[in-house]
Amino acid sequence: MNLTLDRISSVPLYAQIHGEIRRQIEADQLKAGAAVPSERELAEICKVSRMTARQALNALKNEGFVYQERGIGTFVAKRKLDVHTRNLIGFTEEMRGRGLTPSTKILLARRENAAQEVAQELGIETADEVFHFQRLRLADDSPLAFEDAFLPVKHFPDLDAKNLENESLYKILETEYGVAMRRAEEILEATCASKEIARALAIKPKSALLIVHRVVFSESNLAVESVRTFYRADRYRATFVLTKNAV
Amino acid sequence: MNLTLDRISSVPLYAQIHGEIRRQIEADQLKAGAAVPSERELAEICKVSRMTARQALNALKNEGFVYQERGIGTFVAKRKLDVHTRNLIGFTEEMRGRGLTPSTKILLARRENAAQEVAQELGIETADEVFHFQRLRLADDSPLAFEDAFLPVKHFPDLDAKNLENESLYKILETEYGVAMRRAEEILEATCASKEIARALAIKPKSALLIVHRVVFSESNLAVESVRTFYRADRYRATFVLTKNAV
C-alpha cells in the first residue's frame, strides 16, 4: 500500500486517501476479501490522524467498496454489481462510467408556464416560466431513453441558447451558472410504452419501461431540475447500494 | 430545541441526537426551512464535543433531512417524498412506515440445490442447499408483490420451521440466528407480467411490473439472501435520496 498525499492541494486529505484506495480496488490491485490497512495503520502510513483515515474508510464503506468488522479489520467487499454506488451523476457521466458512448438528440426545447405539478416540484409559481426539454438519449448510437425535463427559467437565463446537444447539462449549470448539484430525490416506477415513446425509442408499443423521476437540488437546496426519464427496460437497469445506517 | 441525552445508554450520543432531531422533523415540530442549531450550539446544548454534534448532523444531511451551507448554518430540508432514505429495511417495516398493513401468503417453501446464478449471488456452491421461498405480499389485504427468495441452508438451519407467515424474515434472522443485515445491493428493472404472476397478483397479463432484485449482506459481509420482488407497477413506486458525496 503506497500512498502519497498532496498536502498543498485543496483536495481534502481524506478525499485523497479515499480516492486512491478506491482506484486500487477498481483496478483490482486490491482484490475482493483482501485486508485494507487498519485505521491506525492507514493513519501511520499517510501521516494523518486516525480520524482522517477513518473518514476515508467510512466513505468507502458507505459506497460498498469495503466492509469493516469490529475487532477484526477492514476488507475489500465482493462487488457483484458494477455500481459506483448511487452517486448523483448525470446521464453523460453515468454512461461513460459504464463504458458506453452517450449522445443526445434534442426533440423539444422551449419556454412555457409551469404546470401545477412541475411548479410544486420546483418550488415555484405556476405563473413562472420553465424550460421544457425533451431529449432522446442514446448509448453507442442506439436509443436508450426518452427524457422530459423542466428547469426554472429565473435561475438559468439563456439556458436554451447553450449547447445542450453536446455538453452535459449538469456541467453547463456548474460552469455557466455556478450551480452545483448536491442532492436528488428519485422515484422509480414501471410502465408500458405509449405509442409516441415507443416510436422514439424504436421498440414495440406496450414494451416495459423504467421511469426514473428525479428532482435535483443544488448546494443551497434550490430545486434545479425535475426530470422524468423513460428507459428501455431491455437496455437499462438501475443499481443501488443500500446500507442500514447512513451514519 | 430541548435535548436530553442518556449517557448511560448503550445508544451512542450522536445517534441519540440524530434520532431526536429526526423525530422533531418528522413530527413537523421543526418545519422545512427552519434553522437547526449550529454544530457549536448543538454541542453546547448537549454538552458534547463539536465532532459528536457534527456526526449527528452529518447523518441527517446524508438522509436528506437537513442541508448545510458553509458560513450560514444548517436548515431543515423540504421533503417532497415520504422516503425514509435508502435505508435497508424489510417489506414488513417498509409497509408499516407507509401506513399500510402488510400480510404474507406463502406459496412455496422448500429446500433445493442452488441454481448456478443463485449460488454465485450467495457466494456458495451449486452443491449447497438453499431455502426457496415464494411469497405473495399483500398490503391492506390486496396483492402488491410476488416474491422469489433464496437463502443458504447452512447458515439458517430449520428456517423452514419458523413462522414466516406472520413474522418479519429479517427479524427472525436477527433474533433466532443473530444475523443482522448491514448492506444490500439492488437492481431495479421493469418488465411485463407473465401469466402466472399476473394471476397471483390479480392483474392482467403483460401489465407493467417493477422488479427489485436484492442481495442482502450481513454485518460480517455474508450473503444472506437473494430475492426478486415483482411489484405491481400501479401500486408501488420505489423512492430514493441520492447525494453527491457519500462522505
Add this chain to the structure above:
DNA sequence: TCATATAAGTGGTCTAGTCCACCAAATCAT
C-alpha cells in the same frame, strides 16, 4: 491436554481543541 487468562490489535465512540474559507451584518471612513 485442555481450559483459562492475558496481551495485542481492531473498529466504535468521544473529547477538546486548532486553523481555514466563507458569509452577513455592523462599523468605519470617505
Add this chain to the structure above:
DNA sequence: ATGATTTGGTGGACTAGACCACTTATATGA
C-alpha cells in the same frame, strides 16, 4: 449616503489523544 473594512458566526478539515467492546492468538495454569 455609500463603499470598504472589520467582526463574529458558520461549516469543513484536521489533530492527538482517550476509553470501550470485541476478536484472535499466545501464554499460563491445573
